Amino acid sequence: MNVALIVQKFGGSSLATPEHIRRVARIIAETKNSGNQVVAVVSAMSGETDRLLKLAREISEEARERELDALAATGEQASAALMAMALEDLGVPARSFLGLQLPLLTDEQHTRARIIKLPTERLKKTLDQDIVPVVAGFQGVNANGDITTLGRGGSDTTAVALAAALKADACEIHSDVDGVYTADPAICPQARHLRRITYGEMLEMADMGAKILQIRSVELARKFKVPLLIKSSFGSDKCTWIVEEEINMESAVISGIILSRNEAKLSVIRVPDRPGVAYRILAPLAEAAINVDMIIQNASIDGCTDFTFTVPKTDLKKTRELVEQVITEIGAQELRTDDDIAKVSAVGLGIKNCPGVAARMFKALAGEGINIQMISTSDIRISCVIEAKYGELAVRVLHDAFELEKRNNERTNNFSQ
Amino acid sequence: MNVALIVQKFGGSSLATPEHIRRVARIIAETKNSGNQVVAVVSAMSGETDRLLKLAREISEEARERELDALAATGEQASAALMAMALEDLGVPARSFLGLQLPLLTDEQHTRARIIKLPTERLKKTLDQDIVPVVAGFQGVNANGDITTLGRGGSDTTAVALAAALKADACEIHSDVDGVYTADPAICPQARHLRRITYGEMLEMADMGAKILQIRSVELARKFKVPLLIKSSFGSDKCTWIVEEEINMESAVISGIILSRNEAKLSVIRVPDRPGVAYRILAPLAEAAINVDMIIQNASIDGCTDFTFTVPKTDLKKTRELVEQVITEIGAQELRTDDDIAKVSAVGLGIKNCPGVAARMFKALAGEGINIQMISTSDIRISCVIEAKYGELAVRVLHDAFELEKRNNERTNNFSQ
Numbered sequence: 001m002n003v004a005l006i007v008q009k010f011g012g013s014s015l016a017t018p019e020h021i022r023r024v025a026r027i028i029a030e031t032k033n034s035g036n037q038v039v040a041v042v043s044a045m046s047g048e049t050d051r052l053l054k055l056a057r058e059i060s061e062e063a064r065e066r067e068l069d070a071l072a073a074t075g076e077q078a079s080a081a082l083m084a085m086a087l088e089d090l091g092v093p094a095r096s097f098l099g100l101q102l103p104l105l106t107d108e109q110h111t112r113a114r115i116i117k118l119p120t121e122r123l124k125k126t127l128d129q130d131i132v133p134v135v136a137g138f139q140g141v142n143a144n145g146d147i148t149t150l151g152r153g154g155s156d157t158t159a160v161a162l163a164a165a166l167k168a169d170a171c172e173i174h175s176d177v178d179g180v181y182t183a184d185p186a187i188c189p190q191a192r193h194l195r196r197i198t199y200g201e202m203l204e205m206a207d208m209g210a211k212i213l214q215i216r217s218v219e220l221a222r223k224f225k226v227p228l229l230i231k232s233s234f235g236s237d238k239c240t241w242i243v244e245e246e247i248n249m250e251s252a253v254i255s256g257i258i259l260s261r262n263e264a265k266l267s268v269i270r271v272p273d274r275p276g277v278a279y280r281i282l283a284p285l286a287e288a289a290i291n292v293d294m295i296i297q298n299a300s301i302d303g304c305t306d307f308t309f310t311v312p313k314t315d316l317k318k319t320r321e322l323v324e325q326v327i328t329e330i331g332a333q334e335l336r337t338d339d340d341i342a343k344v345s346a347v348g349l350g351i352k353n354c355p356g357v358a359a360r361m362f363k364a365l366a367g368e369g370i371n372i373q374m375i376s377t378s379d380i381r382i383s384c385v386i387e388a389k390y391g392e393l394a395v396r397v398l399h400d401a402f403e404l405e406k407r408n409n410e411r412t413n414n415f416s417q
Numbered sequence: 418m419n420v421a422l423i424v425q426k427f428g429g430s431s432l433a434t435p436e437h438i439r440r441v442a443r444i445i446a447e448t449k450n451s452g453n454q455v456v457a458v459v460s461a462m463s464g465e466t467d468r469l470l471k472l473a474r475e476i477s478e479e480a481r482e483r484e485l486d487a488l489a490a491t492g493e494q495a496s497a498a499l500m501a502m503a504l505e506d507l508g509v510p511a512r513s514f515l516g517l518q519l520p521l522l523t524d525e526q527h528t529r530a531r532i533i534k535l536p537t538e539r540l541k542k543t544l545d546q547d548i549v550p551v552v553a554g555f556q557g558v559n560a561n562g563d564i565t566t567l568g569r570g571g572s573d574t575t576a577v578a579l580a581a582a583l584k585a586d587a588c589e590i591h592s593d594v595d596g597v598y599t600a601d602p603a604i605c606p607q608a609r610h611l612r613r614i615t616y617g618e619m620l621e622m623a624d625m626g627a628k629i630l631q632i633r634s635v636e637l638a639r640k641f642k643v644p645l646l647i648k649s650s651f652g653s654d655k656c657t658w659i660v661e662e663e664i665n666m667e668s669a670v671i672s673g674i675i676l677s678r679n680e681a682k683l684s685v686i687r688v689p690d691r692p693g694v695a696y697r698i699l700a701p702l703a704e705a706a707i708n709v710d711m712i713i714q715n716a717s718i719d720g721c722t723d724f725t726f727t728v729p730k731t732d733l734k735k736t737r738e739l740v741e742q743v744i745t746e747i748g749a750q751e752l753r754t755d756d757d758i759a760k761v762s763a764v765g766l767g768i769k770n771c772p773g774v775a776a777r778m779f780k781a782l783a784g785e786g787i788n789i790q791m792i793s794t795s796d797i798r799i800s801c802v803i804e805a806k807y808g809e810l811a812v813r814v815l816h817d818a819f820e821l822e823k824r825n826n827e828r829t830n831n832f833s834q
Contacts, residue, residue: 018475052495058435059499060506067505070513071498074491078469081488082476088484089477096487100517101562122562145518145539 004169005037005127009137009159011175012046014233015079021045024233025086027174028132032092037127039166040094040134041159042083044075065110069139069149073099076136076155084134094132097122099139099147104158106140106148113140113148115157118165135162153214160217164224171226173213178232179240180205180212182404183257187392190405193238194255198245201255202228204347204381218242245349253350253357254402257395263293264316264339265374265385266323267308271332280330281307284322290315294343294376294385307332308374310385313339341373342391345383346398352379364401370394421586422454422544426554426576428592429463431650432496435503438462441650442503444591445549449509454544456583457511457551458576459500461492482527486556486566490516493553493572501551511549514539516556516564521575523557523565530557530565532574535582552579570631577634581641588643590630595649596657597622597629599821600674604809607822610655611672615662618672619645621764621798635659662766670767670774671819674812677760680710681733682791682802683740684725687750697747698724701739707732711760711793711802721750725791727802730756758790759808762800763815769796781818787811 008031010024032038052071056063080096087094102122106113126133137155140148150157156173163171180202183191197205199222206215212230221228221242228242271277278297285292295309311319316339323335344365351357361382365372370393374385386394399405425448427441449455469488473480497513504511519539523530543550554572557565567574573590580588597619600608614622616639623632629647638645638659645659688694695714702709712726728736733756740752761782768774778799782789787810791802803811816822 018472021476055435055495055499056502059438060502062506063502064505067498067501067513070501070515071495074495077494078472078488078491081484082472084484084487085473085477085480088481089479096484098487098517098564100515147515 003035003037005039005166006031007039007041007159007163007166007168007171009041009155009171009173010043010083010233011155011173012043012048013176014174015042015044015083016046018082021079021082021086022089024174025083025090025092027233028083028087029090029092032132038132039123039127039162039168040083040087040132041137041155041162042076042079042134043137043155044072045079045082048075048078066146069110069113070147072149073136073139073147076138080134080136084132087132087134092132093130094134095126096134096136097126098136099158100141100145102135104140104161106142106150108142108144108148110146110148112151113142115140115150115161118161120162120165123162123166150216151214153217156214156217157220160220160224160226160228163226164220168226170229171221172229172231173217174231174233175212176232176234177212177230178234178236178238179230180242180256182255183395183399184259187259187395188257188399190396190399192405194240195238196241196243197255198349199228199242200245200380201347201349202242204345204378205256205258253354254346254348254404256347257398257402257404258345258347259391259395260343260345261388261391262312263310263341263343263385264313264319264337265308265310265341266316266319267306267336267338268323268327269306269333269336270304271307271330273303273305277305277330278307280326281323282309284326285311285319288318288322290319290322294374294383296374296376304333310341310343310374340388341385342388342394343383343385344391344394344398345381346402347381349380351377351382358382360401361398364397365394368393368397370397420452420454422456422583423448424456424458424576424580424583424585424588426458426572426588426590427460427500427650428572428590429460429465430593431591432459432461432500433463435499438496438499438503439506441591442500442507442509444650445500445504446507446509449549455549456540456544456579456585457500457504457549458554458572458579459493459496459551460554460572461489462496462499465492465495483563486527487564489566490553490556490564493555497551497553501549504549504551509549510547511551512543513551513553514543515553516575517558517562519552521557521578523559523567525559525561525565527563527565529568530559532557532567532578535578537579537582540579540583567633568631570634573631573634574637577637577641577643577645580643581637585643587646588638589646589648590634591648591650592629593649593651594629594647595651595653595655596647597659597673599672600812600816601676604676604812605674605816607813607816609822611657612655613658613660614672615766616645616659617662617797618764618766619659621762621795622673622675670771671763671765671821673764674815674819674821675762675764676808676812677762678805678808679729680727680758680760680802681730681736681754681756682725682727682758683733683736684723684753684755685740685744685747685749685751686723686753687721688724689748690720690722694747695724697743698740699726701743702728702736705735705739707736707739711791711800713791713793724749727758727760727791757805758802759805759811760800760802761808761811761815762798763819764798766797768794768799775799777818778815781814782811785810785814787814 084094137158
């Protein structure tokens with residue numbers, strides 16, 4: 001058997017207590033003892049990052065991001081050391097590494113840094129000595145030598161970046177979920193587990209709020225063709241492979257229904273329909289690094305139009321302030337905001353080839369009297385903004401409408417697991 | 418007024434909660450706002466190191482020291498970041514630095530590393546920008562790039578090393594004690610606060626169990642002539658300067674009485690009195706890094722002698738095992754051990770010039786019926802091992818015998834504070 005190199009990443013809930021850490025160590029040891037090389041990547045123990053950030057808030061409401069990063073990075077550093085100890089206790093030689101020690105070089109953006117360079121000399125040397133490197137996820141170092149972090153969920157990105165740099169055979173993401181489902185099982189009991197999904201579909205799903213892994217890690221995995229495997233470290237046999245698109249996937253129509261409640265809607269009413277208006281409204285938001293999601297501009301009536309867009313709920317207050325400043329400048333009538341909304345999306349590779357999908361979706365929602373406030377589409381996604389209270393109902397209705405409970409809807413899984 | 422450069426070190430009890438950290442930040446801000454340059458050095462928040470090491474023990478009884486260091490170092494890293502935040506919240510620009518970032522270069526000895534090199538470029542650049550560097554104490558990095566720690570209390574050594582490297586005007590050690598006393602006030606209510614003491618006296622006192630600062634930091638301060646100031650961060654006005662010896666100090670006889678309960682006694686009974694016997698007994702202990710303190714060999718009777726020494730109580734079990742292995746080899750009769758002992762010491766520069774001091778000490782102990790089991794002396798210290806239960810009584814008796822409650826016993830303090 002050929003030796004495979006596997007990057008295994010473990011989330012905070014899999015590392016909640018010393019007992020959890022010992023259990024994860026057994027998973028890593030088994031993988032290694034089956035003849036594989038393993039690089040482990042760990043998050044902070046569950047609750048630890050929140051504990052640290054609470055301390056920071058008790059000290060200063062506006063802490064410098066450089067210091068927040070130095071503080072938060074201790075969580076992963078501690079888990080990495082503890083995991084190395086747990087592995088050695090099982091007789092598996094292991095060494096912990098900080099981002100600073102590889103070094104995982106990032107840009108200057110504290111709390112949301114992007115990886116610039118990831119040298120592998122130290123890890124390869126460690127692997128060659130038959131030692132398991134345990135890398136502290138989430139963290140890096142910038143050109144000044146300051147500690148940076150990659151944002152919430154950044155350990156996923158650390159894992160995929162390592163898998164790409166080391167040309168690993170797979171990157172496993174272990175957490176408390178055993179894969180991707182056709183809908184949130186808590187909302188839709190018929191939701192079915194998917195054994196396989198493409199990077200593109202996963203990107204649309206993660207974007208829609210599926211709390212499985214950091215979206216950037218999927219982008220990175222697609223870019224470097226790193227096969228991703230979503231697994232549970234709590235004993236489930238199920239898992240989901242995230243892989244490249246294949247040619248013959250036309251049998252798949254919709255892979256899943258996703259509900260998101262993280263956004264708020266803003267409508268600028270009766271904007272004079274002149275060139276540059278959209279830019280005038282959105283430029284200050286871009287400068288303030290506010291992530292605008294859906295954007296809709298209605299057809300012009302009497303030379304005026306309504307301009308509607310969504311932003312993360314947490315940015316609503318700031319967005320409102322910024323937009324109110326330009327309202328009079330651009331001669332608009334008023335600004336309306338609404339954070340009592342939900343976004344329900346159908347995601348699937350089949351959408352681009354099946355013109356009937358959108359129609360089926362709108363019909364199903366209408367059948368329950370659910371009003372659609374906004375629509376946006378991509379090649380593999382259709383999203384509707386609806387009133388918040390209808391969110392769960394919409395998921396169940398669409399899951400039924402696309403018959404996602406049926407297994408023959410899924411593509412064959414060619415992957416050996 | 419000239420700008421003074423002051424290194425201020427704060428112990429864990431001064432950093433126990435966010436409120437404590439904010440209070441310490443005000444102390445640093447005041448020092449800076451009085452026109453000084455300040456470098457702050459912080460320990461882990463009180464209880465944090467114990468919490469981390471407890472996690473380690475729950476995972477492995479024999480964790481690799483490299484990983485224990487990586488784990489423990491997170492405590493100081495977190496405090497440094499939090500302290501930088503607290504300072505900035507007061508409008509004082511501040512940046513945290515890890516040992517790894519300076520870099521504070523040490524040897525390879527994990528958990529008890531010694532400092533090899535301490536570059537100051539980064540700190541000087543920071544000070545030149547009118548920013549307070551907040552250095553994580555206790556930690557460094559070895560030539561491999563692995564995190565090392567300097568041992569319990571190592572933040573004191575970090576502070577003194579920084580003061581030496583930066584040629585600081587003083588190094589302040591802030592903790593929950595406001596200085597050095599002639600005896601432990603908890604044992605001896607007449608104990609008097611000392612405004613001044615020499616490095617040499619402090620070394621003897623620290624060695625005897627005064628829990629004020631890491632002994633190595635005093636050695637380092639003496640070597641580089643760094644004036645040390647022991648202060649409380651809990652609002653006391655008192656403090657103690659630790660400084661060089663002066664010529665005219667003959668008025669001082671005894672500075673303090675110290676009680677230590679950390680040692681155990683081992684006696685090898687009836688050892689044939691041949692050359693090399695002491696070496697045969699002690700060499701295995703040196704190899705095991707067991708710190709032998711007092712050593713006494715009685716006069717030879719019938720060609721046999723008794724060989725008695727003390728080791729830290731925590732090393733008693735291991736020491737017994739090692740010594741039992743050589744007992745028969747060297748033809749000794751038996752090994753006796755006793756951990757029910759205390760060591761009471763009188764420390765003072767005057768001892769070397771006052772032959773009557775030892776006599777006065779023995780007489781005072783005899784007057785209370787306290788039997789002396791072992792005696793050892795240095796130029797500035799006389800120590801007696803006695804039965805443990807007499808420890809506190811011995812301190813009070815000696816404090817009285819040397820009239821330490823009288824202020825005129827103390828040298829004049831030339832230091833402006």
